[in-house]
Amino acid sequence: xxxxxxxxxxxxxxxxxxxxxxxxxxVTNAWSSSTMFRGIELILEGRDPxxxxxxTQRICGVCTTVHAIASIRAVENAIGAVPPPNARVLRxxxxxxxxxxxxxxxxxxxxxxxxxxxxxxxxxxxxETASLAQSISDWHNSSASYFTAVKARLKGFVDRGQLGPFxxxxxxxxxxKLPPAANLMAVAHYLEALDWQREFIKLHAILGGxxxxxxxxxxxxxxxPVDPSSQSALNIHTIAALKSLIASAKDFVxxxxxxxxxxVASFYKDWAGYGAGVGNYLVYGEYPLTDGKxxxxxxxxxxxxxxxxxxxxxxxxSKITEQVKHSWYTYGKGDDEALHPSLGETKPSYTGPTxxxxxxxxxxxxxxxxxxxYDGQPMEVGPLARMLVAYxxxxxxxxxxxxxxxxxxxxxxEALFSTLGRVAARGLETALLADxxxxxxxxxxxxxxxxxxxxxxxxxxxxxxxxEQAIGAGFHEAPRGALGHWVxxxxxxxxxxxxxxxxxxxxxxxxxxxxxxxxxxxxxxxxVADPEQPIEILRTVHSFDPCMACGVHVVDRAxxxxxxxxxx
Amino acid sequence: MSDAARIPLLVLGLGNxxxxxxxxxxxxxxxxxxxxxxxxxxxxxxxxxxGLDLLALLAVSDRVIxxxxxxxxxxxxxxxxxxxxxxAPAVYERLSPHQIGVADLIAGASLVDRYPSEVLIVGIxxxxxxxxxxxxxxxxxxxxxxxxxxxxxxxxxxYPPVRRSVPCGPSDDGARALGL
Numbered sequence: 001x002x003x004x005x006x007x008x009x010x011x012x013x014x015x016x017x018x019x020x021x022x023x024x025x026x027v028t029n030a031w032s033s034s035t036m037f038r039g040i041e042l043i044l045e046g047r048d049p050x051x052x053x054x055x056t057q058r059i060c061g062v063c064t065t066v067h068a069i070a071s072i073r074a075v076e077n078a079i080g081a082v083p084p085p086n087a088r089v090l091r092x093x094x095x096x097x098x099x100x101x102x103x104x105x106x107x108x109x110x111x112x113x114x115x116x117x118x119x120x121x122x123x124x125x126x127x128e129t130a131s132l133a134q135s136i137s138d139w140h141n142s143s144a145s146y147f148t149a150v151k152a153r154l155k156g157f158v159d160r161g162q163l164g165p166f167x168x169x170x171x172x173x174x175x176x177k178l179p180p181a182a183n184l185m186a187v188a189h190y191l192e193a194l195d196w197q198r199e200f201i202k203l204h205a206i207l208g209g210x211x212x213x214x215x216x217x218x219x220x221x222x223x224x225p226v227d228p229s230s231q232s233a234l235n236i237h238t239i240a241a242l243k244s245l246i247a248s249a250k251d252f253v254x255x256x257x258x259x260x261x262x263x264v265a266s267f268y269k270d271w272a273g274y275g276a277g278v279g280n281y282l283v284y285g286e287y288p289l290t291d292g293k294x295x296x297x298x299x300x301x302x303x304x305x306x307x308x309x310x311x312x313x314x315x316x317x318s319k320i321t322e323q324v325k326h327s328w329y330t331y332g333k334g335d336d337e338a339l340h341p342s343l344g345e346t347k348p349s350y351t352g353p354t355x356x357x358x359x360x361x362x363x364x365x366x367x368x369x370x371x372x373x374y375d376g377q378p379m380e381v382g383p384l385a386r387m388l389v390a391y392x393x394x395x396x397x398x399x400x401x402x403x404x405x406x407x408x409x410x411x412x413x414e415a416l417f418s419t420l421g422r423v424a425a426r427g428l429e430t431a432l433l434a435d436x437x438x439x440x441x442x443x444x445x446x447x448x449x450x451x452x453x454x455x456x457x458x459x460x461x462x463x464x465x466x467x468e469q470a471i472g473a474g475f476h477e478a479p480r481g482a483l484g485h486w487v488x489x490x491x492x493x494x495x496x497x498x499x500x501x502x503x504x505x506x507x508x509x510x511x512x513x514x515x516x517x518x519x520x521x522x523x524x525x526x527x528v529a530d531p532e533q534p535i536e537i538l539r540t541v542h543s544f545d546p547c548m549a550c551g552v553h554v555v556d557r558a559x560x561x562x563x564x565x566x567x568x
Numbered sequence: 569m570s571d572a573a574r575i576p577l578l579v580l581g582l583g584n585x586x587x588x589x590x591x592x593x594x595x596x597x598x599x600x601x602x603x604x605x606x607x608x609x610x611x612x613x614x615x616x617x618x619g620l621d622l623l624a625l626l627a628v629s630d631r632v633i634x635x636x637x638x639x640x641x642x643x644x645x646x647x648x649x650x651x652x653x654x655x656a657p658a659v660y661e662r663l664s665p666h667q668i669g670v671a672d673l674i675a676g677a678s679l680v681d682r683y684p685s686e687v688l689i690v691g692i693x694x695x696x697x698x699x700x701x702x703x704x705x706x707x708x709x710x711x712x713x714x715x716x717x718x719x720x721x722x723x724x725x726x727y728p729p730v731r732r733s734v735p736c737g738p739s740d741d742g743a744r745a746l747g748l
Contacts, residue, residue, distance in 0.1 A: 043586060043699060054746040058586050058616060105620060109672070157679070165675050194680050198624035212618050212625070215747055 001028070002531045003359070007035070009541055016507060016546055018519070018537060019360060022528045027537070030516070030523035032507045033360055033367040041346045044497040049075045049489050050219045050461075052497065056485070057213060059499075063547060065098045065204075066478035067485075068217045070499070074485040075219045078472025079465075084454040085291055086447055087221035089440045090207060090234075092287050092298075093242070094214065095476070096433040096440070097203045100249055102479035103383070103430040104200075104257060106545050108193040109165070111423065114539045115264050116178060116186040119171040122155060124184035132181045137259040141192065150188040170533040177267045186264065189256055196252050203245045206238050221456030228448045239448075242441045250434040253427075261427040262408055265420055272411055275419030275540040277522030278378045279307040281385035282505070284315065284484065286477035287436075298436060299477060302389040303374060307417050309392040317473065320484070322370040322500065326362075326509040328352060329370065336512045338373065341486040342471060344498035367509040371517060372500050380518040381481030381505045382544060384425040388416065397435070401428045419522070422543040463492035478502055480545050506544045519544065576609035577727055578629035578684075579718060582636040582670060584617050585745040589644070589694030589707045593636035596692075596714045598744040602737045604719060604729035614745065620672045627682035633721055635714065636670075637707075638691025645710040647717055650689040690717050701742045711741075 007017035021029040040059050044052055052075060056067035069091060076083065083091070126147035133142040157166070178186070207224060208214030216224040225233035285301030302312040321338035324331055330349040331337045339345065351365050360366040373379070390398040391413075405424055406413060415421055447453070460466070470489040475482070481502030488496040508517040519541060526536050581597030583590045594614050601612050611629075615622050626632060640648050655674060677683045692714050695704045703711065719729050738744050 040586065040699070043701060051746070051748055054748055055586065058584060058746065060617065064616070064618070109620065109676075153681075165672060165679075191679055194623065194676050197620070198627055198680075201621060201624050212613065212621060213616055213747070 004531050004534050006534060006537055018541060020523060020537060022531055025527055025529065027523045027526045027528060030520045031362045031366060032509060032517060032519040034369045034507060041497045041499065044494050047494050049487060049494050052494060053217050060547065063478055064213055065094055066476060066483055069095060070474040070476040070483045070485040072217055072219050073474030073476060074472045074487045077474060078470040078487055078489055079460045081220035081457050081460040082292055083221040083457055085452060086226050086444065086455050088288055088291055089444050090222050090224060092440050093437060094207050095286060096437050099479045100430050100433050101197055101200055103426050104193055105197055107257060107427065108190045111542045112186055112190060113169055114535060114542055115268060117171055117176040117183050118166045118187055120180045121183040121187045122158065124151065124180035126151060129181040129184045133185050136263050137255045139255040147184055147188060151184060154187055170535045173533055173535050174529055175535050182263060186260060189260055200245060200249055203242060206241055218456055220458065220461060224455060226448060226453050226455055239441060239445045243438065246437045246441065253431050253434045258427055258431055261424060262405065265409055265424060268420060269409065269411065271420040272415035272418045274526050275522045275543060276417045277380055277518045279417060280305050280377050280379045281388050282374050282379035282381050282482055283385050283389040284475035284477055284482045299386050299390055300393045302393060304388055304392060309388060309413065312389055312392045319375040320372065322372050323511045324370050325512040326365050327367050327370045328365050341484065341498040341500055369504045369508045371508040371511040372505050373511055378515055378517050379505055381502050383429045384422045385481060386477060387425040387429055397432055401432060419540045419543045466492060480547055481505060503547050507546060573628055575611045575629040577725060578625060578632045579610060579612045580615045580632055580634050582615045582634060585742060586699060586701060588696045588698055588700040589703050590637050590697040591745065592692050592694060592703050592707050592711065594745050595703060595741040596635050596711055599711060599741060600715045600718055602735045602744065603732055605732055606729050607727050610722060610727050619670060620676055622673055623676045626673060626677045626684065627680065629684050631686040631725065632684045633718060634687065634689045635718055636689055636691050637694040638689065640693050642693050644693050644695030644706040646693045647714060648691045648693060650691065655687050655689060688721065690721060
């Protein structure tokens with residue numbers, strides 16, 4: 001048996017460590033550990049709940065909008081504020097834009113390098129690449145001369161030693177299956193996606209102001225004025241600009257991302273047999289279609305257990321708890337307790353080894369993440385969970401997209417429960433949202449047309465209108481999955497704040513019953529051809545799109561070499 | 569991109585304001601904005617820990633001064649700088665606490681042939697990057713010196729800022745950084 005340590009897992013935000021045991025070329029046991037503490041909750045106590053979003057927005061650079069959304073929803077829920085229709089539509093647009101952009105960046109810039117061998121692209125024949133590209137899409141950049149230029153550019157980087165994000169990978173590994181032409185096509189689209197994302201992000205500037213951190217959130221609504229006749233508000237011109245950005249997103253996703261996804265997947269169909277994980281899925285749901293409580297959601301909430309797509313359970317958020325038996329925290333009433341987040345505690349208690357260390361004692365506490373559970377069971381969250389719950393709920397557009405992709409790959413729905421299923425679900429969700437965003441822009445335009453310009457519910461703004469004690473929860477489907485914020489307010493100030501972020505659901509450690517979390521479970525059975533180069537482990541972990549920055553804090557790795565800098 | 573949308577000189581503050589000295593660069597650019605009026609052609613941006621999302625800005629900037637916490641073998645609060653060919657390897661080797669984002673940003677600009685003609689990192693050595701709103705005393709004591717360094721670099725490039733007679737915005741660095 002070989003013991004493998006992957007630390008840090010690369011190409012993610014934050015710090016994640018995976019330990020695995022490999023026997024006869026496949027993983028027999030795995031542990032996921034987040035080795036850095038954050039504890040954002042502690043900084044919020046005693047503050048004005050209306051400001052909380054500005055703090056939570058800074059938890060992580062990858063997920064700024066998502067923590068702002070969850071926070072304002074939690075506070076609105078506590079104090080009873082109801083955002084008007086324009087605020088709902090603007091939020092839907094911001095949330096969907098974040099998701100579309102994030103998924104494209106994840107696929108091309110974080111995950112693709114697990115499947116695409118960049119060095120092999122250097123030996124590709126541009127003419128062959130052109131015929132491959134033309135056979136899967138009518139995208140304009142597909143001529144032999146175009147791919148010749150991309151190849152020359154890539155060669156320039158390699159020759160100058162400027163590999164940047166392409167450094168430190170397992171190039172030439174036997175697990176890479178794409179022919180050189182497919183590798184070159186993927187590298188070309190990696191570069192195009194970089195250009196595309198910096199255009200698309202302008203959508204956030206339109207909706208949230210020039211500052212890269214959106215300043216337009218407000219408890220009770222939004223701060224972005226809507227007025228067709230004002231230069232400084234969302235007006236007829238911004239509607240046109242939004243439409244054009246969404247059209248370009250739709251085009252890129254339909255003609256580049258999805259064809260690439262299917263082309264890559266067709267070479268890696270064996271990965272539909274690995275990485276299934278816990279088989280339980282949880283979705284809070286997202287994109288309210290009407291206003292007020294219990295509004296229907298474009299992506300429905302629900303819970304799936306044991307991969308049973310035939311039975312979508314109604315979500316009951318009172319069944320959510322967090323455990324700390326294997327986490328570096330203590331609970332007042334003992335570490336075998338399971339606490340609902342509204343009563344959650346964040347008391348750090350590090351009992352792990354002093355870094356640098358070779359192994360964690362996984363029989364004791366071994367992670368800074370807690371173990372969230374639903375009705376006592378581990379749950380996977382994220383795009384796959386969302387697509388499965390929607391599929392099982394009979395969502396027409398999701399069904400059409402999923403069945404279409406399964407048909408093209410010649411596999412059945414059981415293939416969804418896998419590493420490849422997770423990658424595919426992310427792409428299909430991107431296509432779904434890029435299609436849907438236009439409807440919300442139309443709704444905004446219609447509202448403007450009939451003089452509905454409200455963006456904010458002022459009625460509950462003044463804390464004197466709040467009860468002495470108020471408790472609320474805000475739920476949101478972030479790109480990476482179900483995000484919940486729980487807030488308790490006492491005499492106008494935050495008394496308690498708890499977040500359960502998607503990567504805590506997915507990357508959390510074993511619970512009090514020793515049941516493994518989704519990463520730990522998904523790694524079982526993963527093949528590992530070379531324990532020195534465990535690219536297969538990265539494939540499954542990256543398929544969840546880890547973002548550890550919210551659960552944890554990043555500091556220098558002990559012993560990491562400091563680069564040479566000039567000291568003044 | 570038309571010339572009108574180009575930024576001749578971008579001052580980009582990076583870091584997490586909730587993580588003690590990690591946010592020193594962001595605190596510094598807000599202090600710069602509060603105390604100094606910028607000449608035309610200079611844009612100050614609080615980039616937080618956005619990483620690759622900032623590519624849109626970097627790609628339209630002719631020159632960039634990044635203000636950031638930079639780890640080095642020197643006492644906390646020491647000012648350091650990184651420039652030229654050292655920038656890419658420096659950020660790649662975990663120089664900054666949020667290095668993954670910055671490394672992607674720098675590499676991305678280069679990959680799409682939009683690397684600015686000059687990138688200078690004006691840094692300050694952090695003492696502590698744990699959860700905390702605001703810098704530690706050693707770093708806080710040198711934040712004004714960091715701001716002065718940025719002012720001097722702007723002046724040296726033909727963009728001298730003018731000191732405001734009355735500072736604008738709240739005096740609390742943290743509140744300013746969060747837009748409160």
